[in-house]
Amino acid sequence: MQDSLFYLFAALTLLCGVLVIANPFTRNPITSAMFLVLTIVSLAGLFVLLHAFFLAAVQILVYAGAVMVLFLFVIMLLDLKEEEGRKIKAGAGLVGLAAAGGIALVMMAVIRQSNVGVGLKAANVEGSTAALGQRLFADYALPFELISLLLLVAMIGTVLLSKKDLK
Amino acid sequence: MTPVGLQHYLVVSVLLFCLGLLGVLVRRNVLVIYMSLELMLNAANLALVAFSRFNNNLDGQVIVFFIITVAASEVAVGLALIVALYRRRHTTHVEDLTALKN
Numbered sequence: 475m476q477d478s479l480f481y482l483f484a485a486l487t488l489l490c491g492v493l494v495i496a497n498p499f500t501r502n503p504i505t506s507a508m509f510l511v512l513t514i515v516s517l518a519g520l521f522v523l524l525h526a527f528f529l530a531a532v533q534i535l536v537y538a539g540a541v542m543v544l545f546l547f548v549i550m551l552l553d554l555k556e557e558e559g560r561k562i563k564a565g566a567g568l569v570g571l572a573a574a575g576g577i578a579l580v581m582m583a584v585i586r587q588s589n590v591g592v593g594l595k596a597a598n599v600e601g602s603t604a605a606l607g608q609r610l611f612a613d614y615a616l617p618f619e620l621i622s623l624l625l626l627v628a629m630i631g632t633v634l635l636s637k638k639d640l641k
Numbered sequence: 642m643t644p645v646g647l648q649h650y651l652v653v654s655v656l657l658f659c660l661g662l663l664g665v666l667v668r669r670n671v672l673v674i675y676m677s678l679e680l681m682l683n684a685a686n687l688a689l690v691a692f693s694r695f696n697n698n699l700d701g702q703v704i705v706f707f708i709i710t711v712a713a714s715e716v717a718v719g720l721a722l723i724v725a726l727y728r729r730r731h732t733t734h735v736e737d738l739t740a741l742k743n
Binding site for chain 1: 646647649652657658659661663667677680686695699700706707710711712713714715718723727733
């Protein structure tokens, strides 16, 4: 059951990922954004299969919720009608395919050769959300506080960048 | 069929990462390039969570939590940059942005 769910979610993730970057029917960025939402939701499914329940919830709330709404908001703010006619250039497509495919081949070979994870059983970490919170607020308290500073900086930066005339 | 293990998740992660890389290399719209970057970040997240589960070590999940936070702030700043760019140049197409070329 779990295995078939893994294959289902993995196939969904990869299929929607392909449709994000190269949709055969339309070049519309909104379609890409919608398929990115589907990719993220199926990734959250994979997280659930890995017993990372809290991260699956955060993935859906933050990514599929906040980040993608921001993306759609900006796409609709900018009127991108003329973008749709542009085609992917064949030369750039070939070079990109060769580069990405080459890296994929190398990494697959590494995974195959190194026998990573052979003999490792999936650990049974029940109640991992409580354990995660303990980690976060005990061992990682300083990075956690620094992250809040980063969010503040990002907020100030966004407000500054969005001003009408930058001085 | 072998039961699903760490390697299966890593293969999915690698494929997703390369899809994102392909998008960054091939697409010419800044917004779609940005979405491809998100794909690559998510692929790294998947690998970290898989390692965390199969090594019985929660540190991987903590790092993923931080990555999601950083990615959210990165998206906010990046999209503000794109909007500012569009306001000045009226395009989001990278081939029209050649101010640094000459």
